[in-house]
Amino acid sequence: MVRVVIAGFLVLGLWGSMALAQSDAPPRLSAPAGAKSYIISPADGETVPSPVRVQFGLSGMGVAPAGVDWDDTGHHHLIVDADLPPLDSFIPSTDDNYRHFGGGQTETSIELAPGEHTLQLLLGDHTHLPHATPVYSEKITIIVQ
Template identity: 65%
Template sequence: MPRSLAAVTLSALLAVPLSGQATPAPEDAETRILSPQDGATVSAPFTVTFGLSGMGVAPAGVEREKTGHHHLLVDVDHLPPGDQPIPSDDHHRHFGGGQTEVMLDLPPGEHTLQLLLGDHMHVPHTPPVVSDKITVTVSE
């Protein structure tokens, strides 16, 4: 196998978590949306502020015990699988730099927001560190 292909193959294998190797989270760890409040009516763009207790925030790719980074789930009905990296799309927004807030620009109407902490590889912890789901209405 050519060296560059071997490096790509090894990198791909390292990016996929192996079964049974979930990153543990303390039982008392919790994340929450500090603002806006559940049921709020907001004007776009608006700021979403993240809270975390019982753990620390570390950027994606940085493996430290009891740390992770936030993912904001927008209009998502079900949590993503707990044994796979959280998808990255308009409904699953990654904050791999360790950010604790975002300016969000959503179309008018009702939207749900929920936080899910991911480990250094974007995989949810065990047990999952997930916020309550809130609903906001973006005014026209």
């Protein structure tokens, strides 16, 4: 009998902690079907000087600054020489690989060392969280002179 009670408490405790962990997950906003992020320039495979001018493109959604909770909007994050972060967590902001454009910017100039680099855009919501259906561009490769 004591074993059954202890087992019951263990199961309830595990279930309760799982439920609590799920409730702590940040809410995810939806993106409209067909929304697309893309890099206008530079083009994939292009050789460019530094600083590199990068123009961001977005269709099917609007751009709004971080902290502004408007429907069907987000703001750009430029990923440099890195892979997409986990798409169910906040976009990292701890290094130069993940650059935030929380002011609603649609272009930037970045200093890059000579050589091959990759660029990719990821749209974040007003809290820097990717949408439930993440909106990101194809990864491109450029060569910096």
